[in-house]
């Protein structure tokens with residue numbers, strides 16, 4: 001599976017730092033990038049969340065560093081996978097992504113049981129949101145064989 005750039009080169013999955021308004025550094029944003037023409041695009045299921053987040057930011061006064069992987073579960077999954085398996089290329093990542101996604105969903109479901117027992121509503125809501133992000137994420141949708 002490959003993702004093709006407009007310049008006919010393959011794009012690789014990587015984590016980037018996006019700087020917003022010269023004041024906010026958002027780390028661990030998953031993007032597809034092209035080595036040959038420096039084009040990059042934020043992963044589709046992540047883009048909506050990122051845009052939404054940027055809209056909530058008031059005029060920033062202090063320089064801030066934000067970890068996108070802490071607020072978005074898809075970014076978190078990719079970040080974790082890249083840390084655990086740095087040797088994998090985009091092709092191999094695609095092969096293991098589903099298994100990792102399922103593993104994380106199972107983990108979150110366990111954590112949800114904890115939150116439920118503790119009747120911790122904000123925590124439950126946070127886990128639900130993360131589960132939603134993960135279940136809507138289909139890595140294979142980002143690829144086409146056509147080129």
Ligand SMILES: [Zn+2]
Nearest residue numbers: 005007034037
């Ligand atoms: Zn390109």
